[in-house]
Amino acid sequence: MKCAICGRESGVNSYCLFHAKAHGNIVAKYEQWEKAVGISWKEYLSEIAKNPLAGEWAKEVAHHMMSSGEQIDVKKRKEECL
Amino acid sequence: MSKHVLIITEKPDAALRIASALDEKESPQRLYDNSVPYYVARRGREIVVVPALGHLYTITGEQKGRSYPVFTFKWVPRYVAERKATRIRSWLQTITKLAKEAEIFIDACDYDVEGCIIGYCILKYACGNKEQMSKRMKYSTLTKQELEKSYAEPLPHLDFGLIEAGRTRHEVDWLYGINLSRALTNATKNWSGRYATISTGRVQGPTLKFLVTREEDIKTFVPTPYWQIKAKVEINGQLFEAKYEKQRVETRKEAEAIVDACKNKKGQIEEVEVREFIQPPPFPFDLGILQNEAYNLFKYTPRRTLSIAQQLYLNALISYPRTDSQKLPSTIGYKMILKNLSKAEEYKRLTSELLAQQTLRPNEGKKEDPAHPAIYPTGNLPEKGLETSERKIWDLVARRFMSVFGESAVKQSMKVCLAVDGHHFYLDGRRILTEGWMHYYEPYVRFEEVILPPIKEGQPVNIKRIVLESLLTEPPARYNPSSLLREMEETGIGTKATRADTIQTLYDRGYVKDERMTVTGLGFEVSGILERYCPTIISTTLTRELETKMNRIQENKEKREEVLTEVVEILKPVLERLKKEEKSIGEQLGSALEKARLEERTIDICPVCKTGKLIVTYSRKTGKRFVGCTNYFRGLCKTSFPLPQKGSLRLDGKKCLKCSWPTIEVRMKRRPWILCFNPECPSNKGREGS
Numbered sequence: 001m002k003c004a005i006c007g008r009e010s011g012v013n014s015y016c017l018f019h020a021k022a023h024g025n026i027v028a029k030y031e032q033w034e035k036a037v038g039i040s041w042k043e044y045l046s047e048i049a050k051n052p053l054a055g056e057w058a059k060e061v062a063h064h065m066m067s068s069g070e071q072i073d074v075k076k077r078k079e080e081c082l
Numbered sequence: 083m084s085k086h087v088l089i090i091t092e093k094p095d096a097a098l099r100i101a102s103a104l105d106e107k108e109s110p111q112r113l114y115d116n117s118v119p120y121y122v123a124r125r126g127r128e129i130v131v132v133p134a135l136g137h138l139y140t141i142t143g144e145q146k147g148r149s150y151p152v153f154t155f156k157w158v159p160r161y162v163a164e165r166k167a168t169r170i171r172s173w174l175q176t177i178t179k180l181a182k183e184a185e186i187f188i189d190a191c192d193y194d195v196e197g198c199i200i201g202y203c204i205l206k207y208a209c210g211n212k213e214q215m216s217k218r219m220k221y222s223t224l225t226k227q228e229l230e231k232s233y234a235e236p237l238p239h240l241d242f243g244l245i246e247a248g249r250t251r252h253e254v255d256w257l258y259g260i261n262l263s264r265a266l267t268n269a270t271k272n273w274s275g276r277y278a279t280i281s282t283g284r285v286q287g288p289t290l291k292f293l294v295t296r297e298e299d300i301k302t303f304v305p306t307p308y309w310q311i312k313a314k315v316e317i318n319g320q321l322f323e324a325k326y327e328k329q330r331v332e333t334r335k336e337a338e339a340i341v342d343a344c345k346n347k348k349g350q351i352e353e354v355e356v357r358e359f360i361q362p363p364p365f366p367f368d369l370g371i372l373q374n375e376a377y378n379l380f381k382y383t384p385r386r387t388l389s390i391a392q393q394l395y396l397n398a399l400i401s402y403p404r405t406d407s408q409k410l411p412s413t414i415g416y417k418m419i420l421k422n423l424s425k426a427e428e429y430k431r432l433t434s435e436l437l438a439q440q441t442l443r444p445n446e447g448k449k450e451d452p453a454h455p456a457i458y459p460t461g462n463l464p465e466k467g468l469e470t471s472e473r474k475i476w477d478l479v480a481r482r483f484m485s486v487f488g489e490s491a492v493k494q495s496m497k498v499c500l501a502v503d504g505h506h507f508y509l510d511g512r513r514i515l516t517e518g519w520m521h522y523y524e525p526y527v528r529f530e531e532v533i534l535p536p537i538k539e540g541q542p543v544n545i546k547r548i549v550l551e552s553l554l555t556e557p558p559a560r561y562n563p564s565s566l567l568r569e570m571e572e573t574g575i576g577t578k579a580t581r582a583d584t585i586q587t588l589y590d591r592g593y594v595k596d597e598r599m600t601v602t603g604l605g606f607e608v609s610g611i612l613e614r615y616c617p618t619i620i621s622t623t624l625t626r627e628l629e630t631k632m633n634r635i636q637e638n639k640e641k642r643e644e645v646l647t648e649v650v651e652i653l654k655p656v657l658e659r660l661k662k663e664e665k666s667i668g669e670q671l672g673s674a675l676e677k678a679r680l681e682e683r684t685i686d687i688c689p690v691c692k693t694g695k696l697i698v699t700y701s702r703k704t705g706k707r708f709v710g711c712t713n714y715f716r717g718l719c720k721t722s723f724p725l726p727q728k729g730s731l732r733l734d735g736k737k738c739l740k741c742s743w744p745t746i747e748v749r750m751k752r753r754p755w756i757l758c759f760n761p762e763c764p765s766n767k768g769r770e771g772s
Contacts, residue, residue: 035333036333037334053303055301057301
């Protein structure tokens with residue numbers, strides 16, 4: 001299977017290793033954002049997608065998650081990523 | 083005619099220095115044979131000093147062709163292996179000719195791994211097996227005094243331990259480089275039809291891996307919010323900024339609650355902690371520290387610093403720069419160097435202060451180098467004007483040398499804790515009490531004083547304002563050539579002489595770009611392939627182990643043949659795997675190469691269609707270069723712009739300051755100019771007018 005974003009060989013959750021790592025970071029950091037600013041999942045993704053400090057691959061994953069409407073059970077996915 | 087003494091040096095500059103130092107009249111005769119310069123000095127008898135041009139011999143495979151694996155090799159003159167090295171043929175002929183008339187042979191190449199091999203190969207191959215009877219001049223500066231001494235008291239034979247270690251290093255690196263690079267290059271050519279040298283090596287692979295790991299962390303980075311709280315406080319009529327006790331407050335709610343609690347409240351000094359600490363002088367420069375300091379101060383890349391330092395060494399202004407040592411033995415003559423430096427107006431006062439000290443004792447570091455001391459100024463002053471960069475490095479070395487003899491500096495830090503309604507803020511002050519060594523190193527000392535007024539515990543403080551800053555965590559910093567060099571040093575990969583070149587190769591191959599080193603798509607792909615198919619090759623552990631073994635050869639504790647056999651055993655399975663996976667590797671690298679080449683030609687997004695990209699391309703009809711939109715091939719956009727046909731182009735992605743359209747930098751004989759593609763741009767109209 002190919003990565004949904006870059007077309008490289010995919011390993012985890014239809015992402016290549018690089019985008020899977022970015023995906024893992026996005027999921028893992030949501031809890032901190034939620035606690036810090038009470039932001040919704042959708043708002044969070046939108047923030048990451050445009051934030052200049054976010055990495056290029058993290059932004060691409062955020063865009064992809066927004067367009068695919070990927071909803072997550074944060075706790076469950078975080079456990080998976082860990 | 084009596085037979086002469088033949089001295090072999092590494093470079094022509096060194097030959098002139100040595101010949102001048104040894105000639106009774108300090109004026110040796112300069113002669114040419116087949117356009118190869120050499121010098122004849124008289125010192126009781128005739129001394130012929132002939133230079134090399136760095137390495138005159140190199141390694142090549144026993145068999146011709148570009149296939150792999152290749153495990154058999156031989157040392158040959160460089161012109162045999164390298165098409166461009168034609169000059170080497172006549173050079174070697176001259177040395178052979180001069181060797182025939184020689185009775186005594188002296189190797190006077192730099193006393194390090196490379197120098198030893200250069201001298202050894204010339205004596206063995208060009209002079210006809212004279213390596214066993216040759217003597218060795220050992221020196222760390224090209225000053226007359228030291229050269230005379232090293233000629234009068236040469237080492238009785240070559241340093242065969244160092245030669246053996248050096249040969250092994252070259253051979254191991256050749257085995258790694260040729261086999262792995264051929265595997266990658268051939269795979270790309272065979273399966274994508276694209277030719278490009280895709281190189282890697284024993285040190286290059288792990289170094290690229292450092293960069294890739296960092297780049298991954300940056301590209302996958304997700305920032306998180308935090309808040310910082312500061313209090314603007316007034317003490318004795320002066321305004322200061324105190325930081326909240328928690329450096330990072332992690333929720334907005336908590337941060338706002340703190341601000342509300344402290345707003346419009348009076349503060350009180352709760353505690354004042356004053357500490358004095360002693361900062362000893364810095365260590366003398368080894369090459370790594372010099373390269374780091376020059377990067378931090380002047381932004382010179384490690385390679386540039388080494389090249390400048392090498393030139394200063396050849397001009398006898400500083401000692402040999404390729405050293406790991408942080409020691410300055412007293413035999414170098416501290417007083418004489420300082421006395422000579424005092425002839426320069428800018429060092430007069432500083433040197434006289436040091437010379438007035440009862441004893442001169444440098445603050446040395448732990449690192450040692452059996453061949454050379456730390457880098458120090460010889461005391462010679464430049465005979466002719468130095469270039470700005472040379473002067474800067476020379477001044478840095480001179481001041482560093484003086485500073486290591488200085489007293490320790492005494493600094494004071496002051497930490498003031500002020501309480502505001504149960505919350506604590508801190509004010510930090512720092513000042514220099516005794517300058518000590520900093521006095522000698524002054525222009526290069528980086529210390530900012532923050533002087534706080536006299537403050538007493540219990541003193542009330544007026545809080546002028548509480549500032550709440552909303553911030554985000556930042557990704558890790560990119561490596562720059564200096565920090566990467568430090569990382570290589572700390573990990574123990576590469577040598578002082580080769581690290582800077584390894585970094586440059588990463589740029590040359592297109593694996594990284596920019597000063598803040600960014601890994602390109604091609605760099606990611608090469609590192610990814612090595613990691614997937616041959617992880618041992620990019621393991622720093624293996625590289626470091628090999629370094630240790632090669633160092634042990636020098637001490638006669640390890641055999642060259644055994645190390646080479648071990649390397650072949652490491653490489654065999656790796657190369658078999660690479661061959662088996664050639665198709666997949668070739669396709670991946672080919673695609674990365676295509677993207678890299680397109681990226682190199684891409685200027686920016688097309689300002690007309692907004693979806694295509696402007697690229698530099700060539701007309702099939704006329705062969706002329708122009709700028710076109712990538713959407714042209716899909717029939718979506720016909721935007722194109724002419725380009726000057728002469729001069730080099732630099733695509734730096736900058737926008738026009740006047741109209742924000744994409745621009746390109748054109749470099750011709752004159753200074754570079756920025757070309758904006760917008761025909762309506764005022765910058766273009768101005769040029770037409772002029």
